[in-house]
Amino acid sequence: MTTRAERTEPAISRPGSLLNKVPEVTSAFWVVKVLCTTVGETFADFLNDGLGLGLTVTSVVMTALLVVALVLQFRTRRYVPWVYWLTVVLISVVGTLLTDTLTDSLGVSLRTSTVVFAAALAVLFGVWYSVERTLTVHDITTRRREGFYWATILVTFALGTAVGDLLGEQLALGYLSSAFVFAGAIALIALARRFFGLGAVVAFWAAYVLTRPLGASLGDLLSQARSDGGLGLGPTATSLVFLVAIAGVVTAMTAAARRETPPGRHA
Template identity: 60%
Template sequence: MKQDLATRTADDRRATPNRVPQVTVDFWLIKLLAVTVGETAADYLAVNLGVGLSLTSAIMTAVLAVALVLQFVQKRYVPWIYWLAVVLISVVGTLLTDNLVDNFGVPLEVTTIACAILLALTFMVWYASERTLSIHTIITTKREAFYWLAILLTFALGTAAGDLVAEKLDVGYLMTSLLFAVIIAIIATSYFVFDLNGILAFWLAYILTRPMGASFGDLLSQPVEYGGLGLGTIVTSVLFLGTICATVLYASMMNGGREYATADAD
């Protein structure tokens, strides 16, 4: 019979591979870069290449499925596989929102609320099943499935919320990016100074880095007449993908991708 992590000895816990990375500065940097690529790559594939939103969504969903299968069979954290899945799920999350808004005519307000409700339900079912939402103990296939579903919904929610603020409310890409950065800074301060629950702080920050990064990606890639800097989706995507690869390589060299589960202290 499998033991829960909380009942295992300290030696057992140290020997149990965690399937996702530790939350470090590298983690947040790569995550921000990934959400930016998700926004610009989705636009490039669907618009610039003329593939169309529906076909792009089908292709990228299939590629993501292959990447997730590869991720699940590892049963441990392998940096390049994990971050490949994150980049792809960022693209698919963006396309999910774009399909709801553009193909099905669902207003951004409704899409944002619907994604928030689905994410909340995912967390509720996850907690009811596992009694924790900690990313420090993703040690079973069930927990990893909940984890990736939550990640997908955070990207869809973040895309909808970012577009709602930047475009529908006409706040602009730069101000939207700064707005969400300020909110994330408040969450970080609450965690480090006022002892905000670590798991809550993580998931709130994870959700909000999506609209911040996506708005920044739009700021760089969109034409000047639409409020961007006009770098284009190709330049922006290649620039950020290259930085992701370099950062993942650096992080892998530092710790070899060896991550182990820790007790749910937070």
């Protein structure tokens, strides 16, 4: 939702400051984001149901792995593609599990989850802006801003899962129809950004939230049984296909980042 011209690289002006920790928002960014959200849906199902770990064990294991990934991410001083996108994949899975836990284990309705996560996201944005006076992802150059960023990402994944499940399952819209609805909403945001002056920050975060239920709807469409409205590929095959796709794109990103990194600057 942003252009190269709108991106301003912050300078390192003091000890402890960082190069921007978020990749440039290009078409490749959105492609990998949707792939990650799809894996978040299908891989959670694979661990929970396919391997029979159960929701509690799966949640504990994936949360522990996410903590490790976040430690790696926070220890870098610049954007490192494989670390960043590994963190996104894991936070996508954990966000899915968070919503599933509320729904399946605690009996919280998807409508309630949607409202709660939407309110939590609004509060996060409010606190983030009141402290930093910006919500842009092009200036994640301090640990505090990075903390706000990843907390926000987690809530967007949980919210997107709740919204996707609410439309696709509880309201019986169906996986394919839900995917079209969310893709259409994202297209409208892009049009509003291009032709009607919608702000870059608002456009980015609105699209970021909506790519989660879009990816989840696509994941369910591919993995769920035909009797449930899916294509019957199963969570294992769907997860493998998308993980390979993510690995391929991120490998290309890593190679490009190495070519563009100025001499003497390291993670």
